[in-house]
Amino acid sequence: MNLADYLAARRDEVESALERFLPPEKGPGATVARAMRYAVQAGGKRIRPILALTSCEVCGGSSEAAEGPAVALELIHTYSLIHDDLPAMDDDDLRRGRPTVHRAFGEAEAILAGDALNTLAFEVLARYPNGDAHALARSRAVELVARRSGIEGMVGGQIADLEAESQPANEERLHWIHQHKTAALLSASTELGAIHAGATQDICQALAEYGRRLGLAFQIADDILDCTSTVADLGKTPGKDLRAGKATYPALYGLAGAQERAQEAVEGAIQALKQVDLLDERLEALAHFSVQRAG
Amino acid sequence: MNLADYLAARRDEVESALERFLPPEKGPGATVARAMRYAVQAGGKRIRPILALTSCEVCGGSSEAAEGPAVALELIHTYSLIHDDLPAMDDDDLRRGRPTVHRAFGEAEAILAGDALNTLAFEVLARYPNGDAHALARSRAVELVARRSGIEGMVGGQIADLEAESQPANEERLHWIHQHKTAALLSASTELGAIHAGATQDICQALAEYGRRLGLAFQIADDILDCTSTVADLGKTPGKDLRAGKATYPALYGLAGAQERAQEAVEGAIQALKQVDLLDERLEALAHFSVQRAG
Numbered sequence: 001m002n003l004a005d006y007l008a009a010r011r012d013e014v015e016s017a018l019e020r021f022l023p024p025e026k027g028p029g030a031t032v033a034r035a036m037r038y039a040v041q042a043g044g045k046r047i048r049p050i051l052a053l054t055s056c057e058v059c060g061g062s063s064e065a066a067e068g069p070a071v072a073l074e075l076i077h078t079y080s081l082i083h084d085d086l087p088a089m090d091d092d093d094l095r096r097g098r099p100t101v102h103r104a105f106g107e108a109e110a111i112l113a114g115d116a117l118n119t120l121a122f123e124v125l126a127r128y129p130n131g132d133a134h135a136l137a138r139s140r141a142v143e144l145v146a147r148r149s150g151i152e153g154m155v156g157g158q159i160a161d162l163e164a165e166s167q168p169a170n171e172e173r174l175h176w177i178h179q180h181k182t183a184a185l186l187s188a189s190t191e192l193g194a195i196h197a198g199a200t201q202d203i204c205q206a207l208a209e210y211g212r213r214l215g216l217a218f219q220i221a222d223d224i225l226d227c228t229s230t231v232a233d234l235g236k237t238p239g240k241d242l243r244a245g246k247a248t249y250p251a252l253y254g255l256a257g258a259q260e261r262a263q264e265a266v267e268g269a270i271q272a273l274k275q276v277d278l279l280d281e282r283l284e285a286l287a288h289f290s291v292q293r294a295g
Numbered sequence: 296m297n298l299a300d301y302l303a304a305r306r307d308e309v310e311s312a313l314e315r316f317l318p319p320e321k322g323p324g325a326t327v328a329r330a331m332r333y334a335v336q337a338g339g340k341r342i343r344p345i346l347a348l349t350s351c352e353v354c355g356g357s358s359e360a361a362e363g364p365a366v367a368l369e370l371i372h373t374y375s376l377i378h379d380d381l382p383a384m385d386d387d388d389l390r391r392g393r394p395t396v397h398r399a400f401g402e403a404e405a406i407l408a409g410d411a412l413n414t415l416a417f418e419v420l421a422r423y424p425n426g427d428a429h430a431l432a433r434s435r436a437v438e439l440v441a442r443r444s445g446i447e448g449m450v451g452g453q454i455a456d457l458e459a460e461s462q463p464a465n466e467e468r469l470h471w472i473h474q475h476k477t478a479a480l481l482s483a484s485t486e487l488g489a490i491h492a493g494a495t496q497d498i499c500q501a502l503a504e505y506g507r508r509l510g511l512a513f514q515i516a517d518d519i520l521d522c523t524s525t526v527a528d529l530g531k532t533p534g535k536d537l538r539a540g541k542a543t544y545p546a547l548y549g550l551a552g553a554q555e556r557a558q559e560a561v562e563g564a565i566q567a568l569k570q571v572d573l574l575d576e577r578l579e580a581l582a583h584f585s586v587q588r589a590g
Binding site for chain 2: 027114
């Protein structure tokens with residue numbers, strides 16, 4: 001298997017699905033609908049939907065069953081980026097090489113576009129896959145994604161990350177932030193695929209653990225990218241974390257130490273799958289990919 | 296029945312349930328948890344949860360079945376107020392007589408507290424009432440509330456309302472804004488009660504229609520209050536709509552004309568229930584209450 005080809009094919013599949021789920025740009029709410037589409041179409045790796053689709057197939061489900069849920073994960077990720085970029089938060093002008101949503105559409109529009117994407121994600125999770133037979137899985141999916149993206153998950157990580165700017169670097173807090181800010185939603189992605197494949201509780205837990213460790217690797221790689229890249233590489237302003245005095249893995253362990261910890265997380269992710277005899281070459285390659293981006 | 300006593304008893308019930316569903320104020324996300332509780336505890340009429348509980352009982356269900364969903368509606372209403380008050384939106388310093396969340400906790404904290412409340416609402420809708428037998432109703436509840444609070448509902452109304460500041464008053468647009476900004480979530484409240492009572496499609500639709508018309512009456516009454524009240528009456532800065540040049544019912548029809556239209560909406564709400572032989576003294580009194588506040 002060629003991972004680059006696999007990622008490209010899956011990304012196309014995800015982007016075409018996203019297009020179908022976005023609201024029409026008409027009527028009095030058209031500005032926000034345009035801002036939503038602008039943000040979603042900015043691109044990105046689509047790693048959360050790809051993890052959900054792949055996990056569903058690896059657990060014996062069909063990727064159609066996970067299509068709606070996969071889209072929902074990307075909508076939540078996109079809403080979190082829009083709000084994260086706001087002047088009151090990270091105050092970023094660029095995202096993936098283009099003006100951030102509040103720079104392109106205005107701040108009120110960015111706040112509402114984020115709110116609408118978050119809400120649309122739950123509508124999609126509640127509707128797909130269709131049919132009364134899937135109602136229990138849908139209800140579990142909504143609960144899972146809400147937990148992992150709310151105060152006990154992603155949003156909790158975001159506030160802790162903001163507050164960490166005024167506090168000395170601390171290993172325990174940094175780990176907590178990375179687990180919540182990034183790993184929580186990634187682990188929801190892999191577990192969601194397992195849920196919609198009708199997998200057992202053990203398999204669901206293993207996929208969640210795989211996603212959590214992959215998420216940690218991913219976030220460490222992001223920290224490394226932030227201190228080693230240029231604007232052109234990154235599509236956004238690099239070095240902001242360091243200047244903001246934020247705790248990051250490279251700041252705490254040095255570059256080599258951070259890379260080592262990312263590699264450990266990758267191996268932990270693969271190990272979680274091995275323990276339930278679920279190793280799959282795509283999931284293994286995706287785990288390695290999460291840190292190779294930073295190489 | 297004494298409506299004031301009924302509202303007070305139900306408000307106590309709702310506030311005690313809200314307290315149980317809010318996250319603990321500990322750990323790295325504690326600031327946002329505090330901001331969430333501060334916003335929720337600011338009070339208010341709790342009209343959305345009261346409508347859900349009452350509608351559930353009127354349709355033959357038990358109020359316990361609607362308790363979680365009722366809480367979720369108030370969480371969504373609260374998140375919308377927090378974001379509405381932000382400097383980039385209405386820029387309000389006071390809400391219910393106290394500093395708004397961004398004034399008390401900071402702007403980033405207010406954005407994230409709103410996001411976390413929105414997300415928590417869907418977690419609660421997906422979890423309650425418990426049990427596999429209720430999974431289909433929960434999944435319908437999530438879909439309904441997401442539709443009515445997202446771009447096709449409340450958020451759509453908010454952006455149209457903001458954009459209306461720069462446009463001449465227009466009857467059709469004003470009606471659209473009121474239907475979306477306020478009536479959409481109120482109609483979700485009454486329909487949600489019917490869903491969790493296991494009501495037929497006809498009854499669900501009638502309750503939705505009742506909620507929609509009551510919501511219109513409610514919003515017209517709000518417009519009237521904004522131009523006739525003092526800060527002490529209102530707990531927030533009055534007259535802002537007029538100064539912002541926003542289209543309101545009093546601006547378009549005069550005070551008497553606005554009151555007449557609110558009364559028509561109340562009668563339409565009651566009529567919607569009569570058509571399915573569902574008249575109940577509490578729902579009738581609640582419909583009248585929606586405009587009496589403005590008297």
